[in-house]
Amino acid sequence: MTLAEFEIWINKLMVGRTLLLIQQHHTWNPSYKSFSGTNHFTQQLGMKNYHISANGWADIGQHFTTFPDGTIVTGRSLEKTPACLKGANTNGICIEHFGNFDKGGDEMTEAHRNTIIGMTAILCKRFNIPVNTQKIVYHHWYNLSSGERNNGSRNNKSCPGSNFFGGNKVADCENNFLPLIRERLAGNIPQDDFTPQVLKYVAVNTAKLNVRKSPGGDLAKDREPVSLGAILRVYKEKDGWYKISESKNHWVSGRLTIDVVRAVVETSGSPLNVRNEPWVAPGNISGTIAHGQEVFIDREENDWCKIVLENRWVSKKFLRFL
Numbered sequence: 001m002t003l004a005e006f007e008i009w010i011n012k013l014m015v016g017r018t019l020l021l022i023q024q025h026h027t028w029n030p031s032y033k034s035f036s037g038t039n040h041f042t043q044q045l046g047m048k049n050y051h052i053s054a055n056g057w058a059d060i061g062q063h064f065t066t067f068p069d070g071t072i073v074t075g076r077s078l079e080k081t082p083a084c085l086k087g088a089n090t091n092g093i094c095i096e097h098f099g100n101f102d103k104g105g106d107e108m109t110e111a112h113r114n115t116i117i118g119m120t121a122i123l124c125k126r127f128n129i130p131v132n133t134q135k136i137v138y139h140h141w142y143n144l145s146s147g148e149r150n151n152g153s154r155n156n157k158s159c160p161g162s163n164f165f166g167g168n169k170v171a172d173c174e175n176n177f178l179p180l181i182r183e184r185l186a187g188n189i190p191q192d193d194f195t196p197q198v199l200k201y202v203a204v205n206t207a208k209l210n211v212r213k214s215p216g217g218d219l220a221k222d223r224e225p226v227s228l229g230a231i232l233r234v235y236k237e238k239d240g241w242y243k244i245s246e247s248k249n250h251w252v253s254g255r256l257t258i259d260v261v262r263a264v265v266e267t268s269g270s271p272l273n274v275r276n277e278p279w280v281a282p283g284n285i286s287g288t289i290a291h292g293q294e295v296f297i298d299r300e301e302n303d304w305c306k307i308v309l310e311n312r313w314v315s316k317k318f319l320r321f322l
C-alpha cells in the first residue's frame with residue numbers, strides 16, 4: 001500500500017497490544033538490486049520463508065516492510081510481538097526498510113525516504129509514541145547477544161545502516177532523523193507522559209496471561225495471551241480485573257500482574273551499574289544501563305530500586321520517575 005493508504009488503514013486498525021516504541025531496521029540483504037519494481041510480495045515471501053525455515057520462527061519477524069518505491073507491505077500482525085531486536089521486542093513495532101543503507105550501499109530513493117519519515121510519524125501519532133531516542137530506536141544500539149542497550153559500543157549490528165539518514169548513532173538520529181519526524185507531525189507531537197486515561201502500568205507475572213472480553217469472561221478471540229514480562233497499560237479496573245486496551249474490550253486478571261513504576265536513568269552520561277543486591281559491594285555488578293534508558297521498577301528498598309521481575313537493583317538517586 002502507499003503511505004496515504006497506510007495512514008487510513010492504521011488509523012482504523014484497533015490494536016490491543018501496548019506499543020511503546022518503534023524499531024528501525026534495514027534488510028541489508030536483500031538490497032535494492034533485488035527489487036524489480038513489481039516484486040514486493042515475492043521479496044516479502046522470501047523473507048518470511050527465510051525467517052520460518054532458517055530461523056525457526058512462527059512467522060515473518062517484522063510488522064512492516066518499506067520498499068524503494070515508497071510502498072509498504074504488512075508482515076506479522078501488530079497484536080504479536082516481533083522477532084527483530086533482542087531487548088526491544090516486547091512492546092515494540094518493527095519496521096524493516098528494504099535495502100542496504102550502510103556506507104557504500106544503496107542510495108535511498110526520495111520515495112523511500114518520504115515513506116520512512118511519514119510512516120514513523122503516523123505511528124507515533126496513532127499510538128501516542130513520543131519522538132525521542134528512547135522510543136524510536138535503531139537496532140545498532142543494542143548488544144546482539146544480551147539485548148542490553150549500549151548505543152553501539154560493543155557487539156552490535158550496523159542496522160539500519162551506517163548511512164541511514166546520515167548515520168546509525170544516537171546523535172545522528174537526534175540530529176538528522178527525529179527533526180524530520182517532528183516536522184511531519186507539525187505540532188501534533190505526543191508527549192512523554194501518562195495519557196490521562198492510563199491508570200497505571202503493570203508487568204505480566206506469569207508465563208502466559210489470557211486476555212478476556214470482559215472481567216472474568218470469555219477469551220478474546222482477537223488477542224493472544226500476553227507473555228511474562230510484557231508491560232501493559234491499565235485503562236480501567238473492575239473487581240481485580242484490568243482493561244488493558246483503550247479501544248478494545250481486553251481484560252486480564254490483575255492477580256497475575258505486578259504494579260510497576262516507569263523511570264528514566266539519569267547519570268552524568270556514564271552507564272548506571274546494575275547490582276545483584278541492593279547495596280554497593282565489590283563483585284556484585286551484573287551489568288549496566290545507559291543514561292537516558294527507560295526502566296520499570298517493581299520494588300524499592302533503602303533507596304535501591306528493583307528492576308521488574310529480575311533480582312537486580314539500581315540506585316534510586318540516578319532515576320527520574322515518570
Ligand SMILES: [Zn+2]
Pocket residue numbers: 024025026084139157159160
Ligand atoms: Zn535490524
